Amino acid sequence: MSTHGGETLIDTIEITLRGKDSLLPVYIDVFDNSLSRKWLSALNELIKNNYHLEKNYCFFGFANGPRNGPYLLDQINLSIQAINEADIGYQIDDHFTMENCITDADDGPHQLGRNLITDKLNHLHRYFEDLQGVSGHMSPYYNQADARTRWHIRQLNLLCHEFESWSMSYRKEVESPEWARPSQLMCWLHAPRFTLDAEDYELFGIETINRPLGGVFVGVNKAVGKHHWEVFIDEGSDSCVDELTTSAMRSQTEAAGDFDIEWANNPGDHYWQKQRLREFRAWLIDNGFDPDDKTLTIGHPQVGQVNLSRTFETNDYKVIWPLLEQHLDVYSITTLEASATYDYTWADPDFISRQVAIISSR
Numbered sequence: 001m002s003t004h005g006g007e008t009l010i011d012t013i014e015i016t017l018r019g020k021d022s023l024l025p026v027y028i029d030v031f032d033n034s035l036s037r038k039w040l041s042a043l044n045e046l047i048k049n050n051y052h053l054e055k056n057y058c059f060f061g062f063a064n065g066p067r068n069g070p071y072l073l074d075q076i077n078l079s080i081q082a083i084n085e086a087d088i089g090y091q092i093d094d095h096f097t098m099e100n101c102i103t104d105a106d107d108g109p110h111q112l113g114r115n116l117i118t119d120k121l122n123h124l125h126r127y128f129e130d131l132q133g134v135s136g137h138m139s140p141y142y143n144q145a146d147a148r149t150r151w152h153i154r155q156l157n158l159l160c161h162e163f164e165s166w167s168m169s170y171r172k173e174v175e176s177p178e179w180a181r182p183s184q185l186m187c188w189l190h191a192p193r194f195t196l197d198a199e200d201y202e203l204f205g206i207e208t209i210n211r212p213l214g215g216v217f218v219g220v221n222k223a224v225g226k227h228h229w230e231v232f233i234d235e236g237s238d239s240c241v242d243e244l245t246t247s248a249m250r251s252q253t254e255a256a257g258d259f260d261i262e263w264a265n266n267p268g269d270h271y272w273q274k275q276r277l278r279e280f281r282a283w284l285i286d287n288g289f290d291p292d293d294k295t296l297t298i299g300h301p302q303v304g305q306v307n308l309s310r311t312f313e314t315n316d317y318k319v320i321w322p323l324l325e326q327h328l329d330v331y332s333i334t335t336l337e338a339s340a341t342y343d344y345t346w347a348d349p350d351f352i353s354r355q356v357a358i359i360s361s362r
Contacts, residue, residue, distance in 0.1 A: 030216075118234045
Protein backbone atom coordinates (compact mmCIF):
# COMPACT_ATOMS: atom_id res chain seq x y z
CA MET A 1 0.00 0.00 0.00
CA SER A 2 1.40 3.42 -0.97
CA THR A 3 2.09 6.34 1.37
CA HIS A 4 2.33 10.14 1.25
CA GLY A 5 4.35 11.96 3.92
CA GLY A 6 4.00 8.98 6.24
CA GLU A 7 0.24 8.68 5.66
CA THR A 8 -1.15 5.41 4.33
CA LEU A 9 -3.15 5.99 1.14
CA ILE A 10 -6.40 4.36 0.03
CA ASP A 11 -6.86 6.06 -3.35
CA THR A 12 -5.46 8.62 -5.78
CA ILE A 13 -8.06 10.92 -7.30
CA GLU A 14 -7.47 12.69 -10.62
CA ILE A 15 -9.28 15.98 -11.19
CA THR A 16 -8.91 17.46 -14.67
CA LEU A 17 -9.10 21.25 -14.77
CA ARG A 18 -9.95 22.93 -18.07
CA GLY A 19 -8.51 26.14 -19.47
CA LYS A 20 -9.16 27.95 -22.71
CA ASP A 21 -6.88 25.71 -24.75
CA SER A 22 -5.51 23.10 -22.34
CA LEU A 23 -6.24 20.62 -19.57
CA LEU A 24 -4.46 20.36 -16.22
CA PRO A 25 -4.63 17.04 -14.28
CA VAL A 26 -4.46 17.40 -10.49
CA TYR A 27 -3.62 14.30 -8.43
CA ILE A 28 -4.97 13.88 -4.88
CA ASP A 29 -3.60 11.25 -2.50
CA VAL A 30 -6.36 10.11 -0.11
CA PHE A 31 -5.32 9.34 3.48
CA ASP A 32 -6.51 6.28 5.39
CA ASN A 33 -8.50 7.47 8.41
CA SER A 34 -12.02 7.08 9.77
CA LEU A 35 -13.44 10.21 8.16
CA SER A 36 -11.66 9.83 4.82
CA ARG A 37 -13.11 6.34 4.35
CA LYS A 38 -16.66 7.63 4.89
CA TRP A 39 -15.97 10.65 2.71
CA LEU A 40 -14.46 8.69 -0.18
CA SER A 41 -17.43 6.32 -0.18
CA ALA A 42 -19.79 9.31 -0.32
CA LEU A 43 -17.73 10.94 -3.09
CA ASN A 44 -17.83 7.79 -5.20
CA GLU A 45 -21.63 7.77 -4.96
CA LEU A 46 -21.78 11.39 -6.13
CA ILE A 47 -19.61 10.57 -9.11
CA LYS A 48 -21.33 7.28 -10.02
CA ASN A 49 -24.77 8.88 -9.87
CA ASN A 50 -23.70 11.98 -11.82
CA TYR A 51 -24.73 14.57 -9.24
CA HIS A 52 -24.55 18.20 -10.41
CA LEU A 53 -21.25 19.90 -9.52
CA GLU A 54 -21.81 23.52 -8.48
CA LYS A 55 -19.46 25.39 -10.78
CA ASN A 56 -20.80 28.74 -9.57
CA TYR A 57 -19.41 27.90 -6.11
CA CYS A 58 -16.05 26.34 -6.86
CA PHE A 59 -12.95 28.57 -7.17
CA PHE A 60 -12.51 31.08 -4.34
CA GLY A 61 -9.98 33.81 -3.69
CA PHE A 62 -8.57 34.15 -7.19
CA ALA A 63 -8.48 37.94 -7.26
CA ASN A 64 -8.15 38.19 -11.04
CA GLY A 65 -10.51 35.40 -12.01
CA PRO A 66 -13.70 36.02 -14.01
CA ARG A 67 -15.89 35.88 -10.89
CA ASN A 68 -14.43 39.08 -9.43
CA GLY A 69 -15.89 41.53 -6.89
CA PRO A 70 -18.03 43.66 -9.22
CA TYR A 71 -19.45 40.54 -10.89
CA LEU A 72 -20.33 38.93 -7.54
CA LEU A 73 -22.01 42.09 -6.25
CA ASP A 74 -24.05 42.35 -9.44
CA GLN A 75 -25.23 38.76 -8.86
CA ILE A 76 -26.13 39.57 -5.23
CA ASN A 77 -28.24 42.52 -6.36
CA LEU A 78 -29.96 40.41 -9.03
CA SER A 79 -30.88 37.79 -6.42
CA ILE A 80 -32.18 40.48 -4.06
CA GLN A 81 -34.33 41.87 -6.87
CA ALA A 82 -35.72 38.40 -7.64
CA ILE A 83 -36.56 37.81 -3.96
CA ASN A 84 -38.25 41.21 -3.63
CA GLU A 85 -40.35 40.50 -6.71
CA ALA A 86 -41.38 37.05 -5.49
CA ASP A 87 -44.09 38.33 -3.10
CA ILE A 88 -43.20 35.99 -0.23
CA GLY A 89 -43.58 38.68 2.45
CA TYR A 90 -39.91 39.57 2.85
CA GLN A 91 -38.33 42.68 1.32
CA ILE A 92 -34.63 43.54 1.28
CA ASP A 93 -34.09 47.30 1.15
CA ASP A 94 -30.39 47.09 0.39
CA HIS A 95 -27.96 47.37 -2.50
CA PHE A 96 -24.36 46.19 -2.71
CA THR A 97 -21.55 48.05 -4.49
CA MET A 98 -17.77 48.06 -4.35
CA GLU A 99 -18.03 51.45 -2.66
CA ASN A 100 -20.16 50.23 0.26
CA CYS A 101 -18.47 46.82 0.60
CA ILE A 102 -14.79 47.76 0.23
CA THR A 103 -13.09 50.74 1.84
CA ASP A 104 -9.64 52.27 1.52
CA ALA A 105 -9.86 53.57 5.09
CA ASP A 106 -7.26 52.26 7.54
CA ASP A 107 -8.27 49.01 9.23
CA GLY A 108 -5.86 48.39 12.07
CA PRO A 109 -2.89 46.55 10.54
CA HIS A 110 -4.42 46.75 7.06
CA GLN A 111 -3.46 50.30 6.17
CA LEU A 112 -3.02 49.92 2.43
CA GLY A 113 -6.75 49.87 1.66
CA ARG A 114 -9.13 47.47 -0.06
CA ASN A 115 -10.60 46.47 3.32
CA LEU A 116 -13.85 44.53 3.55
CA ILE A 117 -16.71 46.29 5.36
CA THR A 118 -17.74 43.26 7.39
CA ASP A 119 -20.97 44.77 8.76
CA LYS A 120 -22.30 45.08 5.22
CA LEU A 121 -21.69 41.41 4.47
CA ASN A 122 -23.01 40.34 7.89
CA HIS A 123 -26.32 41.98 7.04
CA LEU A 124 -26.39 40.07 3.75
CA HIS A 125 -25.82 36.81 5.60
CA ARG A 126 -28.59 37.68 8.04
CA TYR A 127 -31.02 38.19 5.14
CA PHE A 128 -30.21 34.66 4.04
CA GLU A 129 -30.70 33.26 7.55
CA ASP A 130 -34.08 34.98 7.85
CA LEU A 131 -35.19 33.73 4.46
CA GLN A 132 -34.05 30.12 4.62
CA GLY A 133 -34.10 29.19 8.30
CA VAL A 134 -32.04 26.17 9.36
CA SER A 135 -32.03 22.50 8.41
CA GLY A 136 -35.21 20.92 9.76
CA HIS A 137 -36.74 24.32 10.55
CA MET A 138 -37.08 26.12 7.24
CA SER A 139 -38.52 29.62 7.37
CA PRO A 140 -42.11 30.39 6.23
CA TYR A 141 -40.63 32.56 3.47
CA TYR A 142 -38.66 29.64 2.10
CA ASN A 143 -41.57 27.23 2.41
CA GLN A 144 -43.83 29.38 0.23
CA ALA A 145 -41.14 30.30 -2.32
CA ASP A 146 -41.04 28.63 -5.72
CA ALA A 147 -37.94 26.79 -6.94
CA ARG A 148 -36.39 29.80 -8.70
CA THR A 149 -36.86 32.03 -5.65
CA ARG A 150 -35.33 29.35 -3.43
CA TRP A 151 -32.36 29.28 -5.77
CA HIS A 152 -31.92 33.04 -5.34
CA ILE A 153 -32.28 32.76 -1.55
CA ARG A 154 -29.47 30.24 -1.49
CA GLN A 155 -27.32 32.48 -3.69
CA LEU A 156 -27.29 35.15 -0.97
CA ASN A 157 -25.32 32.76 1.22
CA LEU A 158 -23.05 31.39 -1.50
CA LEU A 159 -22.26 34.78 -3.01
CA CYS A 160 -21.66 36.31 0.43
CA HIS A 161 -18.95 33.75 1.22
CA GLU A 162 -17.50 33.94 -2.27
CA PHE A 163 -17.24 37.72 -2.11
CA GLU A 164 -15.63 37.59 1.35
CA SER A 165 -13.00 35.19 0.02
CA TRP A 166 -12.41 37.25 -3.12
CA SER A 167 -12.07 40.47 -1.08
CA MET A 168 -9.33 38.96 1.08
CA SER A 169 -7.21 38.09 -1.95
CA TYR A 170 -8.03 41.48 -3.48
CA ARG A 171 -6.65 43.18 -0.37
CA LYS A 172 -3.61 40.92 -0.26
CA GLU A 173 -2.63 42.03 -3.77
CA VAL A 174 -1.56 45.38 -2.30
CA GLU A 175 -0.63 44.21 1.19
CA SER A 176 1.22 40.89 0.88
CA PRO A 177 0.53 38.93 -2.33
CA GLU A 178 2.02 35.69 -1.02
CA TRP A 179 -0.81 35.52 1.55
CA ALA A 180 -3.72 35.55 -0.87
CA ARG A 181 -6.17 32.78 -0.02
CA PRO A 182 -7.14 30.88 -3.19
CA SER A 183 -9.06 27.65 -2.68
CA GLN A 184 -11.28 25.20 -4.52
CA LEU A 185 -14.65 24.04 -3.19
CA MET A 186 -16.09 20.90 -4.74
CA CYS A 187 -19.81 20.90 -3.89
CA TRP A 188 -22.59 18.86 -5.47
CA LEU A 189 -26.29 19.76 -5.41
CA HIS A 190 -28.31 17.52 -3.04
CA ALA A 191 -25.21 15.65 -1.93
CA PRO A 192 -26.38 13.00 0.59
CA ARG A 193 -25.00 13.51 4.08
CA PHE A 194 -23.52 11.11 6.58
CA THR A 195 -23.22 11.55 10.34
CA LEU A 196 -19.86 12.16 11.98
CA ASP A 197 -18.75 9.63 14.58
CA ALA A 198 -16.74 10.27 17.74
CA GLU A 199 -13.57 9.05 16.01
CA ASP A 200 -14.02 11.59 13.22
CA TYR A 201 -13.89 14.53 15.64
CA GLU A 202 -10.24 13.76 16.38
CA LEU A 203 -9.36 15.32 13.01
CA PHE A 204 -10.68 18.71 14.17
CA GLY A 205 -8.96 21.19 16.49
CA ILE A 206 -7.52 24.69 16.56
CA GLU A 207 -4.24 23.47 15.06
CA THR A 208 -6.11 22.38 11.90
CA ILE A 209 -6.99 25.99 11.11
CA ASN A 210 -3.54 26.08 9.52
CA ARG A 211 -3.99 24.35 6.17
CA PRO A 212 -1.08 23.25 3.95
CA LEU A 213 -0.96 24.22 0.29
CA GLY A 214 -2.68 21.41 -1.58
CA GLY A 215 -4.41 20.05 1.50
CA VAL A 216 -7.76 18.33 0.87
CA PHE A 217 -10.46 18.70 3.51
CA VAL A 218 -13.99 17.46 4.05
CA GLY A 219 -16.30 20.39 3.34
CA VAL A 220 -18.28 21.99 6.13
CA ASN A 221 -21.87 20.88 6.42
CA LYS A 222 -24.25 23.26 4.71
CA ALA A 223 -26.17 24.36 7.80
CA VAL A 224 -26.83 28.06 8.27
CA GLY A 225 -24.32 29.95 10.38
CA LYS A 226 -20.65 30.78 10.60
CA HIS A 227 -17.95 28.90 12.44
CA HIS A 228 -16.21 30.09 15.60
CA TRP A 229 -13.05 31.02 13.71
CA GLU A 230 -14.96 32.94 11.03
CA VAL A 231 -16.82 34.93 13.67
CA PHE A 232 -13.60 35.70 15.55
CA ILE A 233 -11.92 36.94 12.37
CA ASP A 234 -14.94 38.95 11.21
CA GLU A 235 -15.97 40.44 14.55
CA GLY A 236 -12.65 40.76 16.38
CA SER A 237 -11.22 39.61 19.69
CA ASP A 238 -13.45 42.02 21.65
CA SER A 239 -16.71 40.66 20.23
CA CYS A 240 -19.38 38.87 22.24
CA VAL A 241 -21.37 36.05 20.66
CA ASP A 242 -24.60 37.41 22.19
CA GLU A 243 -24.27 40.66 20.24
CA LEU A 244 -23.57 39.39 16.72
CA THR A 245 -25.35 40.67 13.63
CA THR A 246 -25.38 37.14 12.24
CA SER A 247 -26.20 33.98 14.16
CA ALA A 248 -23.30 31.60 14.38
CA MET A 249 -21.28 28.79 15.89
CA ARG A 250 -23.14 25.61 15.11
CA SER A 251 -20.95 22.52 15.40
CA GLN A 252 -20.57 20.23 12.41
CA THR A 253 -22.47 16.99 12.89
CA GLU A 254 -22.73 15.87 9.26
CA ALA A 255 -20.57 15.79 6.15
CA ALA A 256 -20.91 14.74 2.52
CA GLY A 257 -18.75 13.80 -0.44
CA ASP A 258 -18.03 17.52 -0.88
CA PHE A 259 -14.45 18.63 -0.29
CA ASP A 260 -12.15 21.66 -0.34
CA ILE A 261 -8.65 22.05 -1.73
CA GLU A 262 -6.48 24.68 -0.05
CA TRP A 263 -4.34 26.48 -2.63
CA ALA A 264 -3.00 29.12 -0.23
CA ASN A 265 0.28 29.06 1.67
CA ASN A 266 0.28 27.65 5.20
CA PRO A 267 0.63 30.47 7.77
CA GLY A 268 1.16 28.13 10.72
CA ASP A 269 4.86 28.79 11.34
CA HIS A 270 4.58 32.59 11.36
CA TYR A 271 4.53 34.57 14.60
CA TRP A 272 1.47 36.62 13.62
CA GLN A 273 -0.60 33.49 13.04
CA LYS A 274 0.56 31.96 16.31
CA GLN A 275 -0.41 35.17 18.10
CA ARG A 276 -3.80 35.21 16.40
CA LEU A 277 -4.49 31.62 17.44
CA ARG A 278 -3.57 32.49 21.04
CA GLU A 279 -6.04 35.36 20.90
CA PHE A 280 -8.63 33.00 19.42
CA ARG A 281 -8.20 30.56 22.30
CA ALA A 282 -8.69 33.42 24.77
CA TRP A 283 -11.78 34.61 22.85
CA LEU A 284 -13.31 31.13 23.01
CA ILE A 285 -12.77 30.96 26.75
CA ASP A 286 -14.22 34.46 27.25
CA ASN A 287 -17.33 33.36 25.35
CA GLY A 288 -17.81 30.17 27.33
CA PHE A 289 -16.23 27.62 24.96
CA ASP A 290 -13.52 25.07 25.71
CA PRO A 291 -10.81 25.58 23.05
CA ASP A 292 -9.71 21.93 23.43
CA ASP A 293 -13.20 20.53 22.85
CA LYS A 294 -12.99 18.91 19.43
CA THR A 295 -16.75 18.43 19.25
CA LEU A 296 -16.93 22.17 18.56
CA THR A 297 -15.57 21.09 15.14
CA ILE A 298 -13.21 24.02 14.90
CA GLY A 299 -10.76 23.80 12.03
CA HIS A 300 -10.58 21.59 8.97
CA PRO A 301 -10.39 17.77 8.96
CA GLN A 302 -7.81 16.72 6.37
CA VAL A 303 -8.54 13.63 4.29
CA GLY A 304 -5.92 13.97 1.59
CA GLN A 305 -3.22 15.99 -0.08
CA VAL A 306 -2.57 17.13 -3.65
CA ASN A 307 0.60 15.47 -4.89
CA LEU A 308 2.26 18.76 -5.81
CA SER A 309 5.37 17.18 -7.32
CA ARG A 310 3.37 14.92 -9.62
CA THR A 311 0.87 17.64 -10.56
CA PHE A 312 3.06 20.74 -10.89
CA GLU A 313 6.66 19.41 -10.56
CA THR A 314 7.07 21.99 -7.77
CA ASN A 315 5.54 23.16 -4.49
CA ASP A 316 6.20 26.84 -5.31
CA TYR A 317 2.99 28.89 -5.21
CA LYS A 318 4.52 31.36 -7.68
CA VAL A 319 4.35 28.59 -10.29
CA ILE A 320 1.17 26.89 -9.10
CA TRP A 321 -1.17 29.89 -8.82
CA PRO A 322 -0.68 31.20 -12.40
CA LEU A 323 -1.31 27.69 -13.74
CA LEU A 324 -4.51 27.37 -11.72
CA GLU A 325 -5.74 30.83 -12.78
CA GLN A 326 -5.61 29.61 -16.38
CA HIS A 327 -7.70 26.51 -15.55
CA LEU A 328 -10.61 27.64 -13.36
CA ASP A 329 -13.07 24.99 -14.54
CA VAL A 330 -13.46 21.39 -13.35
CA TYR A 331 -13.84 19.18 -16.41
CA SER A 332 -13.73 15.68 -14.91
CA ILE A 333 -12.95 13.63 -11.80
CA THR A 334 -11.79 10.02 -11.54
CA THR A 335 -11.27 7.70 -8.55
CA LEU A 336 -10.44 4.00 -8.44
CA GLU A 337 -14.18 3.25 -8.47
CA ALA A 338 -15.87 6.00 -10.46
CA SER A 339 -15.47 8.68 -13.12
CA ALA A 340 -17.58 11.62 -14.35
CA THR A 341 -17.27 14.45 -16.86
CA TYR A 342 -18.75 17.91 -16.22
CA ASP A 343 -18.88 19.51 -19.65
CA TYR A 344 -20.70 22.73 -18.70
CA THR A 345 -19.78 26.07 -17.12
CA TRP A 346 -21.45 28.64 -14.84
CA ALA A 347 -21.47 31.07 -17.78
CA ASP A 348 -23.73 28.84 -19.92
CA PRO A 349 -27.05 30.57 -20.77
CA ASP A 350 -29.08 27.71 -19.28
CA PHE A 351 -26.97 27.18 -16.15
CA ILE A 352 -29.44 28.75 -13.70
CA SER A 353 -32.39 26.94 -15.26
CA ARG A 354 -30.56 23.63 -14.96
CA GLN A 355 -29.84 24.23 -11.28
CA VAL A 356 -33.43 25.34 -10.59
CA ALA A 357 -34.73 22.17 -12.24
CA ILE A 358 -32.48 20.06 -10.01
CA ILE A 359 -33.61 21.91 -6.87
CA SER A 360 -37.29 21.56 -7.74
CA SER A 361 -36.93 17.84 -8.43
CA ARG A 362 -35.88 17.10 -4.87
